[in-house]
Amino acid sequence: MISKKTKYALIALGYLAEHSTGEPILISELAKEGNIPKKFLEAILVALRKGGVLKSKIGKGGGYMLALPPASITIGKVVSILEGGFALVECLNDNVKAVCEECGDPACCGIRLVMSDVKQAIDSVLGSTTLADMVERSDNARQKKSKIMDFSI
Amino acid sequence: MISKKTKYALIALGYLAEHSTGEPILISELAKEGNIPKKFLEAILVALRKGGVLKSKIGKGGGYMLALPPASITIGKVVSILEGGFALVECLNDNVKAVCEECGDPACCGIRLVMSDVKQAIDSVLGSTTLADMVERSDNARQKKSKIMDFSI
DNA sequence: ACCAATCTCTATAGACTTGGTAGGTTTTTG
DNA sequence: CAAAAACCTACCAAGTCTATAGAGATTGGT
Numbered sequence: 211m212i213s214k215k216t217k218y219a220l221i222a223l224g225y226l227a228e229h230s231t232g233e234p235i236l237i238s239e240l241a242k243e244g245n246i247p248k249k250f251l252e253a254i255l256v257a258l259r260k261g262g263v264l265k266s267k268i269g270k271g272g273g274y275m276l277a278l279p280p281a282s283i284t285i286g287k288v289v290s291i292l293e294g295g296f297a298l299v300e301c302l303n304d305n306v307k308a309v310c311e312e313c314g315d316p317a318c319c320g321i322r323l324v325m326s327d328v329k330q331a332i333d334s335v336l337g338s339t340t341l342a343d344m345v346e347r348s349d350n351a352r353q354k355k356s357k358i359m360d361f362s363i
Numbered sequence: 364m365i366s367k368k369t370k371y372a373l374i375a376l377g378y379l380a381e382h383s384t385g386e387p388i389l390i391s392e393l394a395k396e397g398n399i400p401k402k403f404l405e406a407i408l409v410a411l412r413k414g415g416v417l418k419s420k421i422g423k424g425g426g427y428m429l430a431l432p433p434a435s436i437t438i439g440k441v442v443s444i445l446e447g448g449f450a451l452v453e454c455l456n457d458n459v460k461a462v463c464e465e466c467g468d469p470a471c472c473g474i475r476l477v478m479s480d481v482k483q484a485i486d487s488v489l490g491s492t493t494l495a496d497m498v499e500r501s502d503n504a505r506q507k508k509s510k511i512m513d514f515s516i
Numbered sequence: 517a518c519c520a521a522t523c524t525c526t527a528t529a530g531a532c533t534t535g536g537t538a539g540g541t542t543t544t545t546g
Numbered sequence: 547c548a549a550a551a552a553c554c555t556a557c558c559a560a561g562t563c564t565a566t567a568g569a570g571a572t573t574g575g576t
Contacts, residue, residue: 269544320501422573
């Protein structure tokens with residue numbers, strides 16, 4: 211299960227992707243529009259900035275902007291920043307090079323072998339889906355729906 | 364990250380798959396061989412039994428056996444029993460039909476659309492990998508390694 | 517009938533994680 | 547300098563995860 215942190219991050223990033231005009235957007239606006247507790251969002255945005263996905267401007271007239279075009283920000287990157295990757299067992303974590311206590315020999319651990327496959331499947335999806343894709347799919351679904359509504363009137 | 368519960372379950376099931384002679388195997392043996400706290404394992408085995416993966420025999424001479432051949436038990440089944448499925452957002456959970464508070468309209472939620480893809484990728488791997496596969500791959504890796512060792516002597 | 521070996525159930529406790537809050541600090545604009 | 551903003555540190559409540567304890571139920575052998 212992805213954490214609320216990640217969900218909030220994706221909501222905020224989605225909003226930024228759709229409403230960026232070059233001008234920075236306030237935390238307060240992101241919090242209000244995304245229905246996200248402001249203080250909680252603050253921490254999330256800082257993490258995203260440190261992760262290179264956002265840039266900020268301090269002081270009056272400041273706020274947050276995407277550091278890259280939406281098509282260059284993968285969902286995988288966001289998840290990786292906020293959850294430290296999507297590892298399924300310690301020994302498959304990106305950053306940490308820990309070995310699970312359970313599997314004496316990582317190379318021969320059946321669980322590890324299976325989970326490695328799963329991880330690859332996840333990474334493949336998350337690594338190839340961008341913020342732009344996410345927003346676009348959401349828009350498409352909304353349009354499709356409103357079309358159906360039109361018919362029914 | 365899969366929980367220790369699931370990891371222990373897979374270890375125990377792997378052991379059962381490799382050592383089943385028709386005779387039930389004791390919790391104590393599974394705990395000892397798998398390096399698993401016995402009492403903790405107890406609860407796990409009960410869950411697996413209720414999930415239809417194991418069957419047990421109570422009383423003297425009792426113990427646990429696989430309820431199905433290893434090739435008929437998917438890793439996905441095990442994960443599903445112990446973690447309630449591998450959902451990534453509430454609204455994609457197998458059992459529960461909850462809607463995330465965040466996405467007013469599930470059909471149009473970009474996050475949901477993306478995570479649905481991820482879930483499908485995960486389920487596809489976990490649903491097509493069986494206990495037998497896991498054990499076999501582990502054995503193969505071990506044999507390969509021991510062969511290399513032989514050469515180096 | 518009894519005893520020992522087993523699984524089964526309920527309750528509990530400590531550590532850790534998650535979601536969220538509070539309050540003060542620094543930076544920038546005008 | 548004052549106001550607007552992001553930034554930082556610390557904290558807390560609630561829940562989850564891992565693990566343990568102990569009593570109860572079932573069976574097989576004698």
